[in-house]
Amino acid sequence: MESSRSDQIASLLEEQILTGRFAPGARLDEVSLAEEHQVSRTPIREALQRLLLSGLVEHTPRRGVFVRQASAVEIMEMFEVMAELEAACGRLSAMRSSEEAVERLRHVNAGCREALKNGDADAYYEENGAFHHLIYAQSGNRFLENETARLHRRLKPYRRMQLHLRGRMQQSMDEHDGIVDAIAKGKAEVAAELLRGHVGVQGEKFHHLLQQLRLDKTG
Amino acid sequence: MESSRSDQIASLLEEQILTGRFAPGARLDEVSLAEEHQVSRTPIREALQRLLLSGLVEHTPRRGVFVRQASAVEIMEMFEVMAELEAACGRLSAMRSSEEAVERLRHVNAGCREALKNGDADAYYEENGAFHHLIYAQSGNRFLENETARLHRRLKPYRRMQLHLRGRMQQSMDEHDGIVDAIAKGKAEVAAELLRGHVGVQGEKFHHLLQQLRLDKTG
DNA sequence: GTCAATAATATTGTATACAAGAACTACAGA
DNA sequence: TCTGTAGTTCTTGTATACAATATTATTGAC
Structure with a gap:
């Protein structure tokens, strides 16, 4: 779970969200991210999990993970x-x-x-x-x-x-x-x-x- | 990720850890938990992910997830x-x-x-x-x-x-x-x-x- | 009997396959 | 033109299969 890959990816995604690569409201597509990082969906999902608790993204069941639009x-x-x-x-x-x-x-x-x-x-x-x-x-x-x-x-x-x-x-x-x-x-x-x-x-x-x-x- | 099953399991595990079913230092075995909850390892892993950030458990690569022993x-x-x-x-x-x-x-x-x-x-x-x-x-x-x-x-x-x-x-x-x-x-x-x-x-x-x-x- | 080395086993980490549900499109009707 | 519905497609959620590494057991030497 803190497996090298998903760990790195989580940190990277966090950084990218904070620096604005992913705009608020944007969906974090699992397959796109998987392709981008040359990895299967599994580590991507694990990375996204990590972002959930931090409040950076939010998740809607069966819809996906979205960059949180903080009011x-x-x-x-x-x-x-x-x-x-x-x-x-x-x-x-x-x-x-x-x-x-x-x-x-x-x-x-x-x-x-x-x-x-x-x-x-x-x-x-x-x-x-x-x-x-x-x-x-x-x-x-x-x-x-x-x-x-x-x-x-x-x-x-x-x-x-x-x-x-x-x-x-x-x-x-x-x-x-x-x-x-x-x-x-x-x-x-x-x-x-x-x-x-x-x-x-x-x-x-x-x-x-x-x-x-x-x-x-x-x- | 907040999928019904892994979500429920995460809450349950958190409760069980807090109420002492899993003693500090105990390992949270993926397969045992999977069997217990009649589910595959995947949702269990997702649930464990959620506990990581809360500080309740800690993870050692290739070793597993352990209930955190707070000093x-x-x-x-x-x-x-x-x-x-x-x-x-x-x-x-x-x-x-x-x-x-x-x-x-x-x-x-x-x-x-x-x-x-x-x-x-x-x-x-x-x-x-x-x-x-x-x-x-x-x-x-x-x-x-x-x-x-x-x-x-x-x-x-x-x-x-x-x-x-x-x-x-x-x-x-x-x-x-x-x-x-x-x-x-x-x-x-x-x-x-x-x-x-x-x-x-x-x-x-x-x-x-x-x-x-x-x-x-x-x- | 103890220690070391190696084989066997078990467990995690990742990939893939499949199922269920959501979004989108096309089309018919008003 | 707009709306509602049915069908298609896409995406998530879960299961399973496989690979890599850690742990344990076994065997052999001293």
């Missing part, structure tokens, strides 16, 4: 949960962080600042991801780390939209500094609150995301 | 995440609760009190579950509701241990009252804090759970 509401809900999970990571990180951990956080954050200075959005995107994943890890709770990373991954396509908001990179950077500071000083509630605000989608971010989702739908 | 550390981690998710539900519930919602919460809580008065642990367990699920729902975030319910379900076998702690039912009940009160008054942070403490495993609860896990392992 705007649903996406907002996921961001809200994301904010809460990140807040939890932040709280625990602040409670448990060592001097060394803080140092690593500062180092990654410096990478963000560097990317911002260069105006390199892609690099910032990468460094920003590393920054957040580091906070997940420093929560000291592996389970929380995995769950948070899972949702992070799930929201990937929508998060990218956010960065293109005018001035968002600079604001994001400022928020990072505050977060690092709170964690360094062991201020758990402050760290949680800052991360919740940092990740959450309110105000202008909210409208921007809504607009992007609408554009995405019509065009 | 004590892992269980503690899950409880910690549970506490955070419940806190999030509580916060959002408090922010969004209507008069009617609070009324329903009070009603279910009265059911808990009734069960406590009768000293009926099973009934309390049921009512307590309903109480918490209601809070999940009243968060107004379906995604959060589902994710929280999922973890709640996952922790079911371990939560049952907790209730047998001497005096735990009464204490749990007292905490419920405070939670309802906070939600009713829209005190988001208080509700969150109370729920985090209510669900979290610290102090005596911690030692009790650890002890139970050890007993469970040896005997």
